[in-house]
Amino acid sequence: MLHKEIGHGTKEFLRTIWYPAVGNFNHLYAEWEVRDYGNRYRYLDLAYMPGEAKGCIEIHGYQSHARDIEAWRFRDLCKKQAYLALADWLFLPVAYLSIEEEPEVIKQMALSFVGKFVSMSTNHSLSWIEAEALRFARGIIRPFRSEELSLHLNRSNRQTRRILDKLVVMNVLIVQNGQQRYRTYHVVNHNR
Secondary structure (H helix, E strand, O other), X not given: OOOOOOOHHHHHHHHHHHHHHHOOOOOEEEEEEEEOOOOOEEEEEEEEOOXXXXXXXXXXXXXXXXXXXXXXXXHHHHHHHHHHHHOOOEXXXXXXXXXXXXXXXXXXXXHHHHHHHHOOOOOOXXXXXXXXXXXXXXXXXXXXXXXXXXXXXXXXXXXXXXXXXXXXXXXOEEEOOOOOOOOEEEEOOXXX
């Protein structure tokens, strides 16, 4: 991700904010192309798309987005944000100056942004405990062991493994390292 040809502000956000806070680049795509309602192509600095969700992170430099911006460009940026909101994108604008001057605040914002997707509703065909297991999987962000979920659900390892097996069959979780005795699991990404 950091070796792609992306803007300096986006690279700094990924290097100093996202990766230290989140720990991975899962579900994150740089320079993601979308079509707006005006039938124009727009490029998002970063698209965050776990499951069916859509999140957009835009890095705004002071010079290019505030101080030296022309009226037509300002209107176009407002339209871009409006189109994204109308297309159900969750929008997170980040000032480049904040990346440099208040990284801890922006790290917390990044985690809160991810948290919005973790708390999204789950498949209605799931039981409450399966839905809670899926919420746990989305929230932990990294592969997890059945023992971790067992503690969270306050269930036996045997009950937890049955829940995990069902979620794997439903194609919402995937086994990360199935050949080892202690398996880990993570959320399936249906976007790619």
